[in-house]
Amino acid sequence: MQIAVSGGKGGTGKSTVVINLAIALRDYFDLTLADLDVEAPNDHILLGIKLQNEEPVKLFMPRFDYFKCIRCKKCAEVCEEHAIITMKDGTPFLMPTLCSGCGACQIVCPVEGAILEGKKLMGYTYLTETPYGFPLVTGKLLEGEERAMPIVVAAKKRAKALNKELLIVDTAAGTSNTVSKALEDSQLIIAVTEPTPLGLHDLELILKLADIIGIKTWVVINRSDLGNKDAVKELARKYNARIIAEIPYSENILKSYVEGKPIVLSDCEEAEIFRKLAEEVANYLR
Amino acid sequence: MQIVIASGKGGVGKSTVAASLIYLLKDRYKLIVVDADADAPNLHLLFGVEKWEEEKELTGAKVARINQDTCIRCGICYERCPYESIKLVDGKYVVNELTCEGCGVCKLVCPVRGTITLEEARSGVIKKTTTRYGFPLISAQLDVGRPNSGKLVTEEKEWAKRIMQEQRLDHMIVDSAAGIGCQVIASIGGADVAILVAEPTPASLSDVKRVYKVVQHFREPAYLIINKADINPGFKGLYEFAEQEGIPILGEIPYDRAIPYSMTMLKPFVEAFPESKASKALKEIAKAVEDEILK
Numbered sequence: 001m002q003i004a005v006s007g008g009k010g011g012t013g014k015s016t017v018v019i020n021l022a023i024a025l026r027d028y029f030d031l032t033l034a035d036l037d038v039e040a041p042n043d044h045i046l047l048g049i050k051l052q053n054e055e056p057v058k059l060f061m062p063r064f065d066y067f068k069c070i071r072c073k074k075c076a077e078v079c080e081e082h083a084i085i086t087m088k089d090g091t092p093f094l095m096p097t098l099c100s101g102c103g104a105c106q107i108v109c110p111v112e113g114a115i116l117e118g119k120k121l122m123g124y125t126y127l128t129e130t131p132y133g134f135p136l137v138t139g140k141l142l143e144g145e146e147r148a149m150p151i152v153v154a155a156k157k158r159a160k161a162l163n164k165e166l167l168i169v170d171t172a173a174g175t176s177n178t179v180s181k182a183l184e185d186s187q188l189i190i191a192v193t194e195p196t197p198l199g200l201h202d203l204e205l206i207l208k209l210a211d212i213i214g215i216k217t218w219v220v221i222n223r224s225d226l227g228n229k230d231a232v233k234e235l236a237r238k239y240n241a242r243i244i245a246e247i248p249y250s251e252n253i254l255k256s257y258v259e260g261k262p263i264v265l266s267d268c269e270e271a272e273i274f275r276k277l278a279e280e281v282a283n284y285l286r
Numbered sequence: 287m288q289i290v291i292a293s294g295k296g297g298v299g300k301s302t303v304a305a306s307l308i309y310l311l312k313d314r315y316k317l318i319v320v321d322a323d324a325d326a327p328n329l330h331l332l333f334g335v336e337k338w339e340e341e342k343e344l345t346g347a348k349v350a351r352i353n354q355d356t357c358i359r360c361g362i363c364y365e366r367c368p369y370e371s372i373k374l375v376d377g378k379y380v381v382n383e384l385t386c387e388g389c390g391v392c393k394l395v396c397p398v399r400g401t402i403t404l405e406e407a408r409s410g411v412i413k414k415t416t417t418r419y420g421f422p423l424i425s426a427q428l429d430v431g432r433p434n435s436g437k438l439v440t441e442e443k444e445w446a447k448r449i450m451q452e453q454r455l456d457h458m459i460v461d462s463a464a465g466i467g468c469q470v471i472a473s474i475g476g477a478d479v480a481i482l483v484a485e486p487t488p489a490s491l492s493d494v495k496r497v498y499k500v501v502q503h504f505r506e507p508a509y510l511i512i513n514k515a516d517i518n519p520g521f522k523g524l525y526e527f528a529e530q531e532g533i534p535i536l537g538e539i540p541y542d543r544a545i546p547y548s549m550t551m552l553k554p555f556v557e558a559f560p561e562s563k564a565s566k567a568l569k570e571i572a573k574a575v576e577d578e579i580l581k
Contacts, residue, residue: 011298080348080389144466175325196546
């Protein structure tokens with residue numbers, strides 16, 4: 001089984017919700033948490049742990065054997081990213097930052113061995129045991145690399161390979177195709193929002209995406225006392241999404257966030273919100 | 287001059303700070319503003335934009351389609367798709383358009399010519415308006431589930447440059463997306479100066495360090511603004527980072543609960559609550575921006 005925690009806008013408290021929910025859910029399931037916000041992965045920081053078991057994510061990148069190359073330009077013509085340019089005589093050159101690693105050039109090359117398999121480092125995945133009884137898989141895009149998708153794919157694969165009863169996925173902000181990739185195969189999406197016009201605008205996008213993919217969505221309103229909740233409720237009704245929890249603005253949560261000590265483990269009253277949320281999720285999945 | 291505002295992490299108040307800075311600078315400088323967060327644009331909300339003067343559709347993104355009538359169900363496309371975007375549904379191979387990157391590998395490996403085609407898909411829109419404050423704003427909205435492309439941001443910036451020439455404007459302020467991916471790279475590339483916004487938390491520090499590496503890649507001078515500066519008094523990480531890298535700090539903004547309220551009013555914070563402590567800090571920062579960057 002898989003659930004995802006998402007939310008259109010960054011900074012709405014998605015990571016706070018996901019780590020506390022994961023800790024609360026360990027009482028119900030044997031689980032894995034996957035941080036697929038590969039451009040800004042922070043779950044390990046909030047859990048107060050150091051990333052371990054680094055594995056590189058390498059992508060195919062063409063390497064030309066200029067002795068064998070017949071200058072037919074087919075590789076350049078087929079490249080959807082225009083990452084291969086050719087000189088007048090047809091000699092190909094690669095612009096590595098544009099290359100998506102799809103391997104189309106190698107497929108069309110008519111000369112065996114003229115395009116060799118180079119490797120480009122795109123980022124890393126990590127598998128870290130947490131002190132909370134579940135492993136965390138993290139994807140991390142290398143600074144300067146543009147493509148998040150291969151890292152999301154690699155990290156999700158590594159998390160799935162652990163074969164736990166439940167996979168909890170933390171997605172990036174927004175609704176681009178890397179978010180769809182993270183959401184894929186979920187039974188439930190928990191969308192975290194805040195009751196401001198900005199939060200509302202972005203919540204609608206994630207509800208739209210969930211609707212297109214056809215995944216049931218629940219809404220968590222964070223900092224619920226700082227704005228107008230009615231608009232969130234109306235939007236949730238429009239998309240048939242249930243509002244499952246409200247988290248008021250809280251100094252305690254802020255404190256736990258900056259200290260890397262999950263609030264659900266404390267005896268603050270806020271912890272109860274996450275325990276209740278976990279119970280709802282468990283009931284839904286069982 | 288082109289100034290990019292970036293943070294690495296979402297939610298640290300980058301757009302809030304950007305909107306207020308722009309508000310404070312708008313009367314003394316001829317500005318154009320670009321919201322480069324096409325995934326979750328929000329400057330138009332902060333500036334109370336009600337209608338757009340011009341919209342352009344962005345195509346260019348491609349998605350694969352499989353013709354089920356000629357497909358022989360060999361599964362080669364399924365095996366070779368680099369992004370696992372082809373699924374087997376009821377014995378048929380179908381493309382998941384929400385994760386397809388449009389690379390065309392499936393089309394190349396398909397043994398039946400013409401069965402898989404690459405089709406143009408709309409990736410989003412870019413829009414232009416003149417705000418009630420007089421300066422033009424370019425924004426964008428990516429369609430749900432489309433690849434998040436730097437090309438979109440590049441198009442926005444090209445449009446902004448044309449308007450700058452027509453209207454003889456001096457400065458472009460680009461509000462970048464969170465993260466470090468292609469949109470952010472396209473936002474930072476070509477800028478003269480980067481202003482980084484961070485909050486004193488380990489998560490924000492980790493992300494701002496990552497976006498700073500991208501800024502260094504383009505060899506642009508960087509400045510730092512510390513938002514919510516008082517939420518974590520014991521945390522010295524941001525100051526150490528700034529000192530180590532020689533990044534000047536333009537100023538610090540205290541946490542102010544009025545900021546989320548100003549958002550519900552659809553106004554820049556300094557306009558909604560000019561006498562608040564956060565607004566006073568922002569006025570100091572605007573002065574520092576004038577003295578250090580726009581001098």
